[in-house]
Amino acid sequence: MTENTEIKPFRVDVPQADLDDLADRLARTRWACNELPAEDRPQEGPVLPGWEYGVPLSYLKPLVEYWRTGYDWRKWEARLNAHPQFTTEIDGQNIHFLHVRSPEPDATPLILTHGWPNSVVEYLDLIGPLTDPRAHGGDPADAFHVVIPSIPGFAFSGPTTERGWHQYRMARAWAELMRRLGYERYGAHGNDGGSMISPEVGRCDPEHVIGVHVTQIFSFPSGDPAELEGLTEKETEHLKFLQSFNSEMSAFAQLQGTKPQNVTHALSDSPVGQLAWTAQLLGAADDDHVLTNATIYWLTNTAASSARFYYEDHHAEHPKEPTTVPIGLASFAHDFRPLRRFAERDHRNIVSWHEYDRGGHWATQDAPDLLLGDIRAFFGSLR
Numbered sequence: 001m002t003e004n005t006e007i008k009p010f011r012v013d014v015p016q017a018d019l020d021d022l023a024d025r026l027a028r029t030r031w032a033c034n035e036l037p038a039e040d041r042p043q044e045g046p047v048l049p050g051w052e053y054g055v056p057l058s059y060l061k062p063l064v065e066y067w068r069t070g071y072d073w074r075k076w077e078a079r080l081n082a083h084p085q086f087t088t089e090i091d092g093q094n095i096h097f098l099h100v101r102s103p104e105p106d107a108t109p110l111i112l113t114h115g116w117p118n119s120v121v122e123y124l125d126l127i128g129p130l131t132d133p134r135a136h137g138g139d140p141a142d143a144f145h146v147v148i149p150s151i152p153g154f155a156f157s158g159p160t161t162e163r164g165w166h167q168y169r170m171a172r173a174w175a176e177l178m179r180r181l182g183y184e185r186y187g188a189h190g191n192d193g194g195s196m197i198s199p200e201v202g203r204c205d206p207e208h209v210i211g212v213h214v215t216q217i218f219s220f221p222s223g224d225p226a227e228l229e230g231l232t233e234k235e236t237e238h239l240k241f242l243q244s245f246n247s248e249m250s251a252f253a254q255l256q257g258t259k260p261q262n263v264t265h266a267l268s269d270s271p272v273g274q275l276a277w278t279a280q281l282l283g284a285a286d287d288d289h290v291l292t293n294a295t296i297y298w299l300t301n302t303a304a305s306s307a308r309f310y311y312e313d314h315h316a317e318h319p320k321e322p323t324t325v326p327i328g329l330a331s332f333a334h335d336f337r338p339l340r341r342f343a344e345r346d347h348r349n350i351v352s353w354h355e356y357d358r359g360g361h362w363a364t365q366d367a368p369d370l371l372l373g374d375i376r377a378f379f380g381s382l383r
Helices: 016-027 057-069 073-081 120-131 167-180 193-204 233-248 251-258 261-267 271-282 287-300 303-314 340-346 368-382
Strands: 008-010 085-090 093-100 108-113 144-149 186-190 209-214 327-331 350-355
Touching: 016 057, 016 271, 016 287, 057 271, 057 287, 073 120, 073 287, 085 167, 093 120, 093 167, 108 120, 108 167, 108 193, 108 368, 120 144, 120 287, 120 368, 144 167, 167 193, 186 193, 186 368, 193 209, 209 368, 251 261, 251 271, 251 303, 261 271, 261 303, 271 287, 287 303, 327 368, 340 350, 350 368
Parallel strands: 108 144, 108 186, 186 209, 209 327, 327 350
Antiparallel strands: 008 085, 085 093, 093 144
């Protein structure tokens, strides 16, 4: 059957009945029975004090009350609808995306990929500075035409209906999306899951991708003891943080990578469950950012299909050869830091590597100035 390649305009328009149902469910929340006292200790590694057992009631209860009585979904719906949005079918899957062209005719096309449990909301605050730097006190030479898709199975792209939507298939879909939009040469940026997908866009479409910018490089020790010989003190610290994150914060990844359906039945039935599952990684962001993402996952019922991204990647056949397109890294202080020796094993052409002394895993929220500057400098060096 021939694929429908039409690009259709899209607007977010949530029925009021769905919002009323959400408010009713929030009002009838049955809370966990108790909460153990927080440990009196400074923050060590990735776990916040008081979050040793997971998302605490002391965080969740007031946030749910704000969600029910103060949070304004319609404001965020209007923010999304302030930008041109579209859908198209690629490889049998509906793809939703924002496409904001710069007023600068020579702007560089750039596809930005969000992570989990985030959405296109991750990049809303960067659209203006990226597309119209002149209006934001920047150099018009740093302008970008931006394309911000919802990952297949996430949010407004809707649930996936086939197996096999791993990072490599998604990368091929992004290459097709940029071709369909008429971009001969373009860049890619990603964070979290987007930092996995974006290098693969460069791998599968090297004749069109000018470079890939990421905020993490997911290159880990292979298990060969020889790889750990001669680690510097700084590298050892980074490795310890990675090990701490993996041992204390990766329960969601282990579950979603092995049996994602086990938890998603609960997430699809309980908005508070969806919020807690979202907050385990987004909890350091401001309340509206956390709630907007949880609301989107709830309204689109994509808890299950977004979780399957981890399963599909876990069971995918991974390329053994390194990528070759130019790659730039912006690594932030409170995120796990890759070790360059492992990164260069997996990516042959790392041309920019910057480590910053502030910011975290969601740099668009807590270090947007550093991220924006790094994106501009990286792609500026490739022109």
